[in-house]
Amino acid sequence: MSAFEFLVEPNTQPASDDQRAQTLENPGFGQNFSDHMAIATWTKDKGWHDARITAYGPLELSPATAVFHYAQTIFEGMKAYRHPDDSIHLFRPEANAARFAKSARRLALPELPEAAFLESVRRLVELDQAWVPSGGETSLYLRPFMFGSDPFLGVRPSAQVTYCVIASPAGSYFSGGVKPVRIWLSEEYTRAAPGGTGAAKTGGNYAASLLAQAEAIEQGCDQVAFLDAIEKQWVEELGGMNLYFVLDDNSVVTPELSGTILEGVTRDSILKLVTDLGHPVTERKISVDEWREGAASGKIREVFACGTAAVITPVASLKWKDGEVQVADGNSGPVTTAVRSALLDVQYGRAADPHNWMTRVC
Numbered sequence: 001m002s003a004f005e006f007l008v009e010p011n012t013q014p015a016s017d018d019q020r021a022q023t024l025e026n027p028g029f030g031q032n033f034s035d036h037m038a039i040a041t042w043t044k045d046k047g048w049h050d051a052r053i054t055a056y057g058p059l060e061l062s063p064a065t066a067v068f069h070y071a072q073t074i075f076e077g078m079k080a081y082r083h084p085d086d087s088i089h090l091f092r093p094e095a096n097a098a099r100f101a102k103s104a105r106r107l108a109l110p111e112l113p114e115a116a117f118l119e120s121v122r123r124l125v126e127l128d129q130a131w132v133p134s135g136g137e138t139s140l141y142l143r144p145f146m147f148g149s150d151p152f153l154g155v156r157p158s159a160q161v162t163y164c165v166i167a168s169p170a171g172s173y174f175s176g177g178v179k180p181v182r183i184w185l186s187e188e189y190t191r192a193a194p195g196g197t198g199a200a201k202t203g204g205n206y207a208a209s210l211l212a213q214a215e216a217i218e219q220g221c222d223q224v225a226f227l228d229a230i231e232k233q234w235v236e237e238l239g240g241m242n243l244y245f246v247l248d249d250n251s252v253v254t255p256e257l258s259g260t261i262l263e264g265v266t267r268d269s270i271l272k273l274v275t276d277l278g279h280p281v282t283e284r285k286i287s288v289d290e291w292r293e294g295a296a297s298g299k300i301r302e303v304f305a306c307g308t309a310a311v312i313t314p315v316a317s318l319k320w321k322d323g324e325v326q327v328a329d330g331n332s333g334p335v336t337t338a339v340r341s342a343l344l345d346v347q348y349g350r351a352a353d354p355h356n357w358m359t360r361v362c
Contacts, residue, residue: 085351302333
């Protein structure tokens with residue numbers, strides 16, 4: 001089917017104005033949720049049906065539900081922003097819809113029509129617009145997700161699938177200002193392999209990164225960087241963010257998409273913004289030796305990571321079991337700062353939107 005209507009069932013017990021105001025005063029990240037959620041069901045015989053915007057609440061699932069046993073699940077991360085005129089906008093929702101469909105294909109899940117994805121997000125934000133915070137780098141974080149909900153233990157694509165969207169007011173990722181991060185190089189673990197699910201936004205990829213992330217924390221680092229699974233020399237991405245390198249000739253480089261790297265929406269946006277700012281940009285393989293030697297010699301002047309949650313994060317240093325190298329003076333460089341500002345200014349309606357990335361909801 002090409003699309004379907006999400007019927008609205010208003011929450012009969014929404015948060016009070018005072019409760020909501022208290023939450024929005026210090027929303028944190030991923031801890032509090034708005035009054036409603038979108039939900040729809042797919043089955044082999046009926047296709048997509050029972051699409052609703054309804055009260056946020058628990059899902060009742062059988063212990064035999066497929067996702068618990070075979071991890072057949074995908075998700076997206078996106079945000080709604082309140083602009084100075086109090087209007088609310090989404091950032092490149094069509095890109096999230098397209099990636100969601102691509103992830104579904106890889107995980108043998110049914111594709112949700114783009115129109116239905118967009119409607120579910122739009123209707124939810126419209127209904128819960130009072131939950132979109134204002135001021136600073138606050139936003140309403142949106143989490144569309146899909147999982148195999150068939151209560152069946154056989155190893156096959158689930159014959160029943162549940163689609164949901166939940167919304168969580170989010171404060172600035174860096175409450176004390178943008179802080180350059182130390183990166184731990186994982187030399188034992190890999191995030192993804194050729195032919196695997198690295199390019200899909202699926203829960204298993206993140207589960208596979210958690211042990212290496214814990215190792216990074218033990219080493220006094222903030223994030224973990226993964227290398228390719230074959231030669232273990234090519235830089236791929238962090239546990240949940242893509243990487244960019246600024247060279248001494250003013251050019252910018254990012255690891256090329258190889259089927260094992262997630263095609264980040266923020267990553268793609270930065271490709272365009274960097275060009276707008278006058279920097280030549282290249283997608284190619286980058287070895288960990290190039291990173292280490294380039295940072296030590298000054299050939300690499302800046303490194304930054306990007307993703308929906310943290311937007312753009314400067315990288316201070318790379319640490320591994322035998323050493324550590326700092327990038328320049330360890331602070332956010334001018335290109336990182338300029339690109340971050342350019343992206344946020346578009347998202348929050350402080351600058352023109354030449355690429356037509358923002359979609360007004362209400």
